[in-house]
Amino acid sequence: MAVASPSTVMNNVEAVRHTLYEALKNDERTLVLGEDVGARGNVFLITKGFIEEFGPERVIDTPLAEASIVGVAIGMAMEGLRPIAEIQFADFIYPAFNQIVGEAAKTRYRSNGDYTCPLVIRTPYGGGVRGALSHSVSIEALFYHVPGLKIVAPSFPSDIKGLLNAAIDDPDPVLFLEHKKTYRLVKGEVPSGHYTIPIGLADVKHPGDSLTVVSYGLYVHQAIEAAQRLAAEGLSVEVIDLRSIRPMDRTTILASVRKTHKLLIVHEDNKFGGIGAEISAMVAEEALFELDAPIRRLCGPDVPAMGYALPLEEEFMISTDEMAETMREMVRF
Amino acid sequence: MTITMPQLGETVTEGTVAQWLKKPGDPIEKYEAFVEVSTDKVNAEVPSPVSGVLREIICKEGETVATGAPIAIIDEVDVAAPEPALPVAASAPAAPAAAVVPSAPVATNGSSNGSSNGTHAGNSVSNGDLRRFSPAVRRLARAHHIDVATLRGTGTNGRVTASDVIAAANEGPSAAMAATILREPVPAAAAVAKVAPAPPAGTSTYAEPLPGTIVPLSQARKIIAKRMVESLETAPHAWTMVEVDVTKLWRWRAQEKDKFLAEKGYALTLLPFFIHAVVQSLKKQPLLNARFTDEGIHVARDYNIGIAIGMETNLIVPVIRAADALSIGGIAVAAGKLIEKARAGKLGADDLNGGTFTVNNTGANGSILSKPIINGGQAGIVTMEAVVKRPVVIDDAIAIRSMMNVCLSLDHRVIDGTIANAFLGDLKRRLESMKPGGDL
Numbered sequence: 032m033a034v035a036s037p038s039t040v041m042n043n044v045e046a047v048r049h050t051l052y053e054a055l056k057n058d059e060r061t062l063v064l065g066e067d068v069g070a071r072g073n074v075f076l077i078t079k080g081f082i083e084e085f086g087p088e089r090v091i092d093t094p095l096a097e098a099s100i101v102g103v104a105i106g107m108a109m110e111g112l113r114p115i116a117e118i119q120f121a122d123f124i125y126p127a128f129n130q131i132v133g134e135a136a137k138t139r140y141r142s143n144g145d146y147t148c149p150l151v152i153r154t155p156y157g158g159g160v161r162g163a164l165s166h167s168v169s170i171e172a173l174f175y176h177v178p179g180l181k182i183v184a185p186s187f188p189s190d191i192k193g194l195l196n197a198a199i200d201d202p203d204p205v206l207f208l209e210h211k212k213t214y215r216l217v218k219g220e221v222p223s224g225h226y227t228i229p230i231g232l233a234d235v236k237h238p239g240d241s242l243t244v245v246s247y248g249l250y251v252h253q254a255i256e257a258a259q260r261l262a263a264e265g266l267s268v269e270v271i272d273l274r275s276i277r278p279m280d281r282t283t284i285l286a287s288v289r290k291t292h293k294l295l296i297v298h299e300d301n302k303f304g305g306i307g308a309e310i311s312a313m314v315a316e317e318a319l320f321e322l323d324a325p326i327r328r329l330c331g332p333d334v335p336a337m338g339y340a341l342p343l344e345e346e347f348m349i350s351t352d353e354m355a356e357t358m359r360e361m362v363r364f
Numbered sequence: 365m366t367i368t369m370p371q372l373g374e375t376v377t378e379g380t381v382a383q384w385l386k387k388p389g390d391p392i393e394k395y396e397a398f399v400e401v402s403t404d405k406v407n408a409e410v411p412s413p414v415s416g417v418l419r420e421i422i423c424k425e426g427e428t429v430a431t432g433a434p435i436a437i438i439d440e441v442d443v444a445a446p447e448p449a450l451p452v453a454a455s456a457p458a459a460p461a462a463a464v465v466p467s468a469p470v471a472t473n474g475s476s477n478g479s480s481n482g483t484h485a486g487n488s489v490s491n492g493d494l495r496r497f498s499p500a501v502r503r504l505a506r507a508h509h510i511d512v513a514t515l516r517g518t519g520t521n522g523r524v525t526a527s528d529v530i531a532a533a534n535e536g537p538s539a540a541m542a543a544t545i546l547r548e549p550v551p552a553a554a555a556v557a558k559v560a561p562a563p564p565a566g567t568s569t570y571a572e573p574l575p576g577t578i579v580p581l582s583q584a585r586k587i588i589a590k591r592m593v594e595s596l597e598t599a600p601h602a603w604t605m606v607e608v609d610v611t612k613l614w615r616w617r618a619q620e621k622d623k624f625l626a627e628k629g630y631a632l633t634l635l636p637f638f639i640h641a642v643v644q645s646l647k648k649q650p651l652l653n654a655r656f657t658d659e660g661i662h663v664a665r666d667y668n669i670g671i672a673i674g675m676e677t678n679l680i681v682p683v684i685r686a687a688d689a690l691s692i693g694g695i696a697v698a699a700g701k702l703i704e705k706a707r708a709g710k711l712g713a714d715d716l717n718g719g720t721f722t723v724n725n726t727g728a729n730g731s732i733l734s735k736p737i738i739n740g741g742q743a744g745i746v747t748m749e750a751v752v753k754r755p756v757v758i759d760d761a762i763a764i765r766s767m768m769n770v771c772l773s774l775d776h777r778v779i780d781g782t783i784a785n786a787f788l789g790d791l792k793r794r795l796e797s798m799k800p801g802g803d804l
Binding site: 241 | 498499500501502503519520523525526527
């Protein structure tokens, strides 16, 4: 029996920093590259001090050219390195779309398995921080459609460590999404030592009987808070943290729906064609006869962007009150 | 005492409970309206014959029963001494344990179950509204051999939830079986079972119809549908039309209308002029003021003119009685009163019975040509279409005149084209000779 590892309380920024640092320290194939990751130490200070310790060959400040960041990283990955590329904000990832979708995701298939692309692309996403049009976007649905690409979006410090380690170890490209509002908002115990959490495994963060809520990112935390409020009212809600967006943990979702018979999906990304649409379709295909209520989705509105003005941002974001009210309606339905 | 379905009109044989204005346990004063009943002729609030407490509702909303059939029981007591029904009814919603008990056994639990009747009646109503079940409810019910219709829902608006089915299943198979078996002989339910059809999947309302849904038929809509089909099936409809120059009549009315409204309180539209002329023309052609029967054509003694009034969700045809005894102004007042009552939903049986001929002001909605269906039991219906200015040839010159089309549908069993056209020709002459300075 292993002795329980000592653990440290960290916020999400510290969890990312801690995991990256351990990776650079323990595996010389790893390196980080991106805008301002070197001298500046990343805009959230995630890589502060890395360039001094690991040198400019493993902590690379790149030009403002996202296609190059990913393209260069793909070449490194195919030739045996373990690059961890950073897109400074998810809003800037579009120039790299071709590299990610057209190259990285297809490398294994195109080479008939001769080459793989063990690449991690980290990027902060999401709103609620007055980030306006170009620092608030959610991008998961844009990449969700692409076979060959894994997408994870953990939002608890311990999950971040386990999934970032799994992403670095993974032989294929992984898009690693970090909700920027959770960076310093969320704290939690992070076990010491190297460990991984399998990509594609969801986690029941708040068990319950009368309604299944599936979410990820910032909204998982709000959903848990809402579920706790409902618990005080005697209403039992189960909150599942998806953690991995693709592959999706169908087993955990279906098991929960078979128990609760009701499903609510909450995400910040736009509703139309979003992750919730896929989950709804999957449950309708696999478990229609378990459903005791219409599936509902609480999602970002279908507007082009999150506005800077506070009322616009608030209109876009879903409040905990709104989640709690929707949960109440569904439990009582 | 047992309250029975009243007979609202001499030919009425059944009535539908439109709405209960009181619920079980409510005190009722003598003469206080406690239920609204609709028949094919009329909607009426029914006054209580006694003071007391409404003990039991026998006939649910939407159910149709024969006149004289029991619809409710009122306990003739002092209002100051309420029945034990009151506390029971009040405590029932607060008892969640009772919520999952199948309702049928409750109904048959005791032979003298006066005190439980209040709650039972309430349940039945909410269950009746919700006959749609989720896939989970259907699957669970099938798996556990539970008749969902016997369950009391605890969901929103009494919806039967998956938890309700599971709870019923946990009561044990015997409870589930009992629920199924006992459902059959509930006498109250059986007596009224011939009506109360299950609402179809996906419904909306006539006032706000939604694509892809079914609008349930209101009592009025059912009657309209039945009457229209009957009329078209029994009376071979022929149709004809004349053009009427109402320029002078239009001017006359324009001169009189403000004064008339100020003096009489009712608008002076073209309708009373038209009805007045129609009555005079009917007098010349009494076969149009008549009714076809197998024993012969009944020629009406009176000139009772029905006026079609389009409402938001239905059509209603109140009758101006003995219109031949009224002046144009008298017809205007009578019509104004009927329209007022119709809009307020206050038309009684006397307002609707006994029409001998019908006038339809289709022009009010802008129509210039229509083909009306004869009101059943009459020989014809005439429309007044919209008045429009048109170039007209008069004495080889072109003039701008206010023209109105008048369309007639006639029962060809009763009359032929000759009489129809004689009627229309006479009507046309009368309308065209109406001019300023005439007798109102």
